[in-house]
Amino acid sequence: MFKIGVIGCGNMGEAIVRGIVKSKNIKSTQIIVSDVDPDKLEMVVEKYNVAGTTSNRRVVENSQIIFLSVKPKDLENTVLPIKDAFKNKTVISVLAGIKISKIKDLISEATIIRCMPNTPALIGEGAIGVSFEENIDISKKEELIDILKSMGIVVEVNEELMDAVTGLSGSGPAYVFMFIEALIQGGIKEGLSYQQAKELAVQTVLGSARLVKETGEHPSVLRDKVSSPGGTTIYAIHKLEEKSLKDAVISAVSEATKRSRELSK
Numbered sequence: 001m002f003k004i005g006v007i008g009c010g011n012m013g014e015a016i017v018r019g020i021v022k023s024k025n026i027k028s029t030q031i032i033v034s035d036v037d038p039d040k041l042e043m044v045v046e047k048y049n050v051a052g053t054t055s056n057r058r059v060v061e062n063s064q065i066i067f068l069s070v071k072p073k074d075l076e077n078t079v080l081p082i083k084d085a086f087k088n089k090t091v092i093s094v095l096a097g098i099k100i101s102k103i104k105d106l107i108s109e110a111t112i113i114r115c116m117p118n119t120p121a122l123i124g125e126g127a128i129g130v131s132f133e134e135n136i137d138i139s140k141k142e143e144l145i146d147i148l149k150s151m152g153i154v155v156e157v158n159e160e161l162m163d164a165v166t167g168l169s170g171s172g173p174a175y176v177f178m179f180i181e182a183l184i185q186g187g188i189k190e191g192l193s194y195q196q197a198k199e200l201a202v203q204t205v206l207g208s209a210r211l212v213k214e215t216g217e218h219p220s221v222l223r224d225k226v227s228s229p230g231g232t233t234i235y236a237i238h239k240l241e242e243k244s245l246k247d248a249v250i251s252a253v254s255e256a257t258k259r260s261r262e263l264s265k
Contacts, residue, residue: 002032004147005063007056007078009035009044011119012094013069016151019121021048023150034059060085065147068093068103072263079106086110092144096166097263100133100159111136113144114162116170117151126152127172129165163264167257175252180205 003026006013013033021028032051035041045052053059060066060082070078072095079086086107093103093114100112115130128148132141148154157165180201187197212219227234240246 002051002063003030003065004032005059005066006031006033006069007035007059007066008069008071009033009037009040010069010071012117012121013067014044015117015119015121015126016067016069016094017044017048017050019117019124019126019151020147021050022124025150026147032059032063057082057085060089063089065090065092065144068095070095072096072098075103076106079103083107090140090144092148096170097163097260099264100131102264104133111140114159115148116162116165117148118169118171119173121151124150124152127169128152128154129157129162129169130154131157131159131162163257163260164253166260167253167255170260171252171256175249176205 004020006016009017013035017031017033020026020031028049029051031048032053033041033044034053034056035044036054038054041052041054044050056078066086066089068075068078068091075095075098083106087109090111091103091107091113093100093112094117095103096116098114100114103112103114104110112133113130113136115128117126117128120126121128128151130145130148132144145154145156155165183201183204184194184197187200188194192200208222211222215222223237227237
């Protein structure tokens with residue numbers, strides 16, 4: 001019997017496997033994965049020293065906790081042929097927009113948890129929103145949170161807020177990557193080499209995020225501390241406001257949240 005099973009070895013499925021293995025809280029030999037793509041499956045098995053199979057049934061029957069990490073459109077085709085195997089199992093769904101109730105309708109005898117990790121889980125730095133079905137046993141809930149913490153920080157929310165989690169942190173790394181890319185391009189425009197600009201941009205974003213986390217201060221307070229009267233930063237901020245940076249990011253979160261809601265229908 002395996003501790004963890006993962007159905008679907010795409011980007012998020014791999015991030016889950018790598019995050020758990022990297023944490024060393026659960027041995028790689030306690031994990032089994034499946035995927036329809038044999039090449040992808042072989043890569044994950046060899047890279048992380050986990051067991052692999054093309055049979056989703058084998059994963060479910062031989063695992064205590066199953067991460068369901070397929071595309072939302074593939075949910076029914078994945079679980080219905082093997083729904084009997086889910087009896088008394090714990091299923092953690094990472095399917096964007098898919099409600100606990102919808103999965104429960106398909107595999108009613110399983111305990112269903114809905115979570116939304118993001119790709120930094122690959123390095124144990126994920127941001128994971130999680131919702132639990134009602135009346136879940138407290139000890140089981142704590143065990144599942146501990147497993148998710150191996151991939152990063154865990155924030156429990158009411159399920160109606162999971163679409164907002166998807167829009168903010170689930171899709172959020174893409175927004176940050178675009179910002180880092182823009183910083184690099186700005187540096188190159190002003191004469192820095194790509195490597196110089198990349199090193200400075202990445203550390204600027206990393207250090208700024210840590211400063212917000214460790215000081216606990218509001219980002220606007222920290223921003224004002226950088227902005228000297230008549231200095232370079234306030235001129236730059238004026239231009240960012242002129243180009244509506246904050247409005248663009250807020251709109252991006254809202255659009256991703258809206259799409260997550262659409263997927264649930």
